Amino acid sequence: MKNKPNIKYIAFDADDTLWDNEPFYRALEHVFNEIMLDKMTPEESSAELFKTEIANLPLFGYGAKAYTLSILETALRLSNDTLPAASVRKILDAGKQLTDSPLVLLDSVEEVLKALAPKYKLILATKGDLLDQERKLKKSRLEKYFHHIEIMSDKQTGDYKKLFQHLDIEANEFLMIGNSMRSDIFPVVELGGFAIHVPYHTTWKHEKMDDVGLPDDRFMEIDTLLNIPKECHWI
Numbered sequence: 040m041k042n043k044p045n046i047k048y049i050a051f052d053a054d055d056t057l058w059d060n061e062p063f064y065r066a067l068e069h070v071f072n073e074i075m076l077d078k079m080t081p082e083e084s085s086a087e088l089f090k091t092e093i094a095n096l097p098l099f100g101y102g103a104k105a106y107t108l109s110i111l112e113t114a115l116r117l118s119n120d121t122l123p124a125a126s127v128r129k130i131l132d133a134g135k136q137l138t139d140s141p142l143v144l145l146d147s148v149e150e151v152l153k154a155l156a157p158k159y160k161l162i163l164a165t166k167g168d169l170l171d172q173e174r175k176l177k178k179s180r181l182e183k184y185f186h187h188i189e190i191m192s193d194k195q196t197g198d199y200k201k202l203f204q205h206l207d208i209e210a211n212e213f214l215m216i217g218n219s220m221r222s223d224i225f226p227v228v229e230l231g232g233f234a235i236h237v238p239y240h241t242t243w244k245h246e247k248m249d250d251v252g253l254p255d256d257r258f259m260e261i262d263t264l265l266n267i268p269k270e271c272h273w274i
Protein backbone atom coordinates (compact mmCIF):
# COMPACT_ATOMS: atom_id res chain seq x y z
CA MET A 40 0.00 0.00 0.00
CA LYS A 41 1.21 3.47 -0.85
CA ASN A 42 2.20 5.90 1.86
CA LYS A 43 -0.60 7.97 3.29
CA PRO A 44 -0.40 11.50 1.88
CA ASN A 45 0.51 14.28 4.26
CA ILE A 46 -2.74 16.22 4.09
CA LYS A 47 -2.79 19.28 6.33
CA TYR A 48 -5.64 21.33 4.88
CA ILE A 49 -9.15 20.13 4.13
CA ALA A 50 -11.29 22.55 2.18
CA PHE A 51 -15.04 22.34 1.84
CA ASP A 52 -17.27 23.76 -0.82
CA ALA A 53 -20.39 25.31 0.72
CA ASP A 54 -23.43 25.32 -1.61
CA ASP A 55 -24.84 21.80 -1.97
CA THR A 56 -21.91 20.40 0.02
CA LEU A 57 -22.61 21.85 3.48
CA TRP A 58 -26.09 23.21 2.86
CA ASP A 59 -28.92 23.11 0.31
CA ASN A 60 -28.69 25.63 -2.49
CA GLU A 61 -29.67 24.41 -5.93
CA PRO A 62 -33.35 23.66 -5.09
CA PHE A 63 -33.87 27.37 -4.28
CA TYR A 64 -32.49 28.33 -7.69
CA ARG A 65 -34.74 25.76 -9.34
CA ALA A 66 -37.74 27.28 -7.53
CA LEU A 67 -36.95 30.69 -9.04
CA GLU A 68 -36.46 29.08 -12.44
CA HIS A 69 -39.92 27.56 -12.05
CA VAL A 70 -41.44 31.04 -11.53
CA PHE A 71 -39.75 32.12 -14.76
CA ASN A 72 -40.90 28.98 -16.64
CA GLU A 73 -44.49 29.68 -15.57
CA ILE A 74 -44.32 33.27 -16.82
CA MET A 75 -43.06 32.06 -20.20
CA LEU A 76 -45.58 29.22 -20.43
CA ASP A 77 -47.82 30.99 -22.95
CA LYS A 78 -44.85 31.25 -25.35
CA MET A 79 -42.90 28.01 -24.86
CA THR A 80 -42.37 24.87 -22.81
CA PRO A 81 -40.39 24.97 -19.53
CA GLU A 82 -37.57 23.02 -21.24
CA GLU A 83 -37.33 25.68 -23.95
CA SER A 84 -37.34 28.64 -21.60
CA SER A 85 -34.81 26.92 -19.33
CA ALA A 86 -32.50 26.32 -22.30
CA GLU A 87 -32.71 30.03 -23.20
CA LEU A 88 -32.00 31.01 -19.60
CA PHE A 89 -28.94 28.78 -19.50
CA LYS A 90 -27.55 30.55 -22.58
CA THR A 91 -27.99 33.94 -20.89
CA GLU A 92 -26.40 32.74 -17.67
CA ILE A 93 -23.29 31.44 -19.42
CA ALA A 94 -22.99 34.63 -21.50
CA ASN A 95 -23.30 36.75 -18.33
CA LEU A 96 -20.82 34.79 -16.18
CA PRO A 97 -17.80 36.98 -17.05
CA LEU A 98 -19.83 40.11 -16.25
CA PHE A 99 -21.85 39.12 -13.20
CA GLY A 100 -20.20 35.98 -11.82
CA TYR A 101 -22.26 33.54 -9.74
CA GLY A 102 -24.96 34.01 -7.12
CA ALA A 103 -28.54 35.06 -6.58
CA LYS A 104 -28.28 38.61 -7.96
CA ALA A 105 -26.60 37.47 -11.15
CA TYR A 106 -29.23 34.77 -11.55
CA THR A 107 -32.15 37.17 -11.09
CA LEU A 108 -30.69 39.58 -13.66
CA SER A 109 -30.19 36.75 -16.16
CA ILE A 110 -33.80 35.68 -15.70
CA LEU A 111 -35.07 39.22 -16.30
CA GLU A 112 -32.87 39.58 -19.37
CA THR A 113 -34.09 36.26 -20.81
CA ALA A 114 -37.74 37.04 -20.08
CA LEU A 115 -37.40 40.40 -21.85
CA ARG A 116 -35.67 38.83 -24.84
CA LEU A 117 -38.22 36.02 -25.18
CA SER A 118 -41.13 38.44 -24.91
CA ASN A 119 -39.59 40.92 -27.41
CA ASP A 120 -39.52 43.48 -24.61
CA THR A 121 -43.25 43.16 -23.95
CA LEU A 122 -42.89 41.50 -20.53
CA PRO A 123 -45.64 42.96 -18.33
CA ALA A 124 -44.51 44.97 -15.31
CA ALA A 125 -46.39 42.54 -13.06
CA SER A 126 -44.15 39.73 -14.33
CA VAL A 127 -41.02 41.83 -13.74
CA ARG A 128 -42.28 42.36 -10.21
CA LYS A 129 -42.90 38.62 -9.75
CA ILE A 130 -39.35 37.78 -10.84
CA LEU A 131 -37.83 40.47 -8.60
CA ASP A 132 -39.84 39.28 -5.60
CA ALA A 133 -38.86 35.66 -6.18
CA GLY A 134 -35.23 36.77 -6.64
CA LYS A 135 -35.30 38.54 -3.30
CA GLN A 136 -36.77 35.46 -1.73
CA LEU A 137 -33.84 33.47 -3.10
CA THR A 138 -31.35 35.62 -1.19
CA ASP A 139 -33.45 35.15 1.92
CA SER A 140 -33.84 31.37 1.67
CA PRO A 141 -33.69 29.38 4.89
CA LEU A 142 -30.32 27.81 5.63
CA VAL A 143 -30.64 24.05 5.82
CA LEU A 144 -27.49 22.13 6.69
CA LEU A 145 -27.04 18.80 4.98
CA ASP A 146 -26.97 15.64 7.10
CA SER A 147 -24.13 15.24 9.59
CA VAL A 148 -22.23 18.33 8.43
CA GLU A 149 -21.45 19.58 11.91
CA GLU A 150 -20.50 16.12 13.14
CA VAL A 151 -17.94 15.73 10.35
CA LEU A 152 -16.45 19.21 10.80
CA LYS A 153 -16.18 18.65 14.53
CA ALA A 154 -14.35 15.37 13.98
CA LEU A 155 -11.87 16.82 11.47
CA ALA A 156 -11.22 20.25 12.96
CA PRO A 157 -8.77 19.13 15.71
CA LYS A 158 -6.59 17.25 13.20
CA TYR A 159 -6.62 19.46 10.11
CA LYS A 160 -6.85 23.09 9.17
CA LEU A 161 -10.31 23.40 7.67
CA ILE A 162 -11.03 25.90 4.92
CA LEU A 163 -14.32 27.00 3.48
CA ALA A 164 -13.85 27.65 -0.24
CA THR A 165 -16.97 28.86 -1.96
CA LYS A 166 -17.74 30.96 -4.98
CA GLY A 167 -20.62 33.31 -5.51
CA ASP A 168 -21.80 36.64 -4.30
CA LEU A 169 -19.84 37.90 -1.26
CA LEU A 170 -22.80 39.24 0.73
CA ASP A 171 -24.90 36.22 -0.14
CA GLN A 172 -22.28 33.75 1.08
CA GLU A 173 -21.45 35.74 4.20
CA ARG A 174 -25.12 35.75 5.13
CA LYS A 175 -25.41 32.00 4.64
CA LEU A 176 -22.26 31.31 6.62
CA LYS A 177 -23.55 33.36 9.51
CA LYS A 178 -26.87 31.54 9.48
CA SER A 179 -25.06 28.19 9.37
CA ARG A 180 -23.17 28.83 12.65
CA LEU A 181 -20.27 26.81 11.23
CA GLU A 182 -17.72 29.61 11.12
CA LYS A 183 -15.98 28.45 14.29
CA TYR A 184 -14.75 25.26 12.63
CA PHE A 185 -12.83 27.02 9.88
CA HIS A 186 -9.25 28.18 9.98
CA HIS A 187 -9.89 30.25 6.87
CA ILE A 188 -12.89 31.33 4.78
CA GLU A 189 -12.37 32.08 1.11
CA ILE A 190 -15.22 33.49 -0.97
CA MET A 191 -13.93 33.32 -4.53
CA SER A 192 -15.35 34.89 -7.66
CA ASP A 193 -14.60 31.66 -9.49
CA LYS A 194 -13.01 28.30 -8.76
CA GLN A 195 -10.63 27.65 -11.62
CA THR A 196 -7.01 26.50 -11.29
CA GLY A 197 -5.74 30.11 -11.14
CA ASP A 198 -8.11 30.88 -8.25
CA TYR A 199 -6.92 27.86 -6.26
CA LYS A 200 -3.30 28.75 -7.02
CA LYS A 201 -3.86 32.16 -5.45
CA LEU A 202 -5.43 30.54 -2.39
CA PHE A 203 -2.44 28.20 -2.03
CA GLN A 204 0.00 31.10 -2.29
CA HIS A 205 -1.95 33.23 0.11
CA LEU A 206 -2.06 30.54 2.81
CA ASP A 207 1.34 29.06 1.96
CA ILE A 208 -0.13 25.66 1.08
CA GLU A 209 1.57 22.98 -1.03
CA ALA A 210 -0.92 21.36 -3.42
CA ASN A 211 -0.12 17.85 -2.12
CA GLU A 212 -1.16 18.79 1.44
CA PHE A 213 -4.56 20.03 0.26
CA LEU A 214 -7.80 18.06 0.05
CA MET A 215 -10.91 19.61 -1.46
CA ILE A 216 -14.42 18.25 -0.82
CA GLY A 217 -17.37 19.36 -2.93
CA ASN A 218 -20.31 18.55 -5.16
CA SER A 219 -19.13 20.18 -8.38
CA MET A 220 -16.77 18.27 -10.66
CA ARG A 221 -15.98 21.45 -12.57
CA SER A 222 -15.32 23.77 -9.63
CA ASP A 223 -14.24 21.55 -6.74
CA ILE A 224 -12.57 18.53 -8.28
CA PHE A 225 -10.85 19.07 -11.64
CA PRO A 226 -8.87 22.24 -10.87
CA VAL A 227 -7.56 20.87 -7.54
CA VAL A 228 -6.46 17.52 -9.00
CA GLU A 229 -4.87 19.35 -11.92
CA LEU A 230 -2.75 21.38 -9.49
CA GLY A 231 -1.60 18.23 -7.68
CA GLY A 232 -4.05 18.23 -4.78
CA PHE A 233 -6.56 15.65 -3.60
CA ALA A 234 -10.32 15.83 -4.14
CA ILE A 235 -13.43 14.04 -2.96
CA HIS A 236 -16.62 14.39 -4.94
CA VAL A 237 -19.75 14.21 -2.81
CA PRO A 238 -22.66 14.28 -5.27
CA TYR A 239 -25.77 16.29 -4.51
CA HIS A 240 -29.15 15.20 -5.88
CA THR A 241 -29.48 18.21 -8.21
CA THR A 242 -26.58 19.85 -10.00
CA TRP A 243 -26.59 22.88 -12.27
CA LYS A 244 -25.75 21.78 -15.83
CA HIS A 245 -22.71 24.10 -15.89
CA GLU A 246 -21.08 22.32 -12.94
CA LYS A 247 -21.38 18.79 -14.34
CA MET A 248 -18.40 16.96 -15.87
CA ASP A 249 -17.50 13.29 -16.25
CA ASP A 250 -14.69 12.04 -14.05
CA VAL A 251 -12.84 10.61 -17.07
CA GLY A 252 -9.07 10.76 -16.69
CA LEU A 253 -8.95 11.62 -13.01
CA PRO A 254 -6.24 9.59 -11.20
CA ASP A 255 -7.74 7.37 -8.49
CA ASP A 256 -4.80 8.02 -6.17
CA ARG A 257 -5.95 11.65 -5.90
CA PHE A 258 -9.66 11.51 -6.66
CA MET A 259 -12.50 9.59 -5.09
CA GLU A 260 -16.25 9.79 -4.82
CA ILE A 261 -18.01 9.27 -1.50
CA ASP A 262 -21.80 9.29 -1.28
CA THR A 263 -22.21 11.45 1.84
CA LEU A 264 -20.06 13.73 3.98
CA LEU A 265 -20.67 11.47 6.96
CA ASN A 266 -18.77 8.58 5.34
CA ILE A 267 -15.63 10.60 4.59
CA PRO A 268 -13.76 9.99 7.88
CA LYS A 269 -14.17 6.22 7.62
CA GLU A 270 -14.00 5.74 3.83
CA CYS A 271 -11.22 8.13 2.89
CA HIS A 272 -7.85 6.45 3.47
CA TRP A 273 -5.93 9.68 2.87
CA ILE A 274 -6.95 11.14 6.22
Ligand SMILES: [Mg+2]
Pocket residue numbers: 052053054055056217218219
Ligand atom coordinates in the same frame (compact mmCIF):
# COMPACT_ATOMS: atom_id res chain seq x y z
MG1 LIG B 1 -21.34 23.46 -4.53
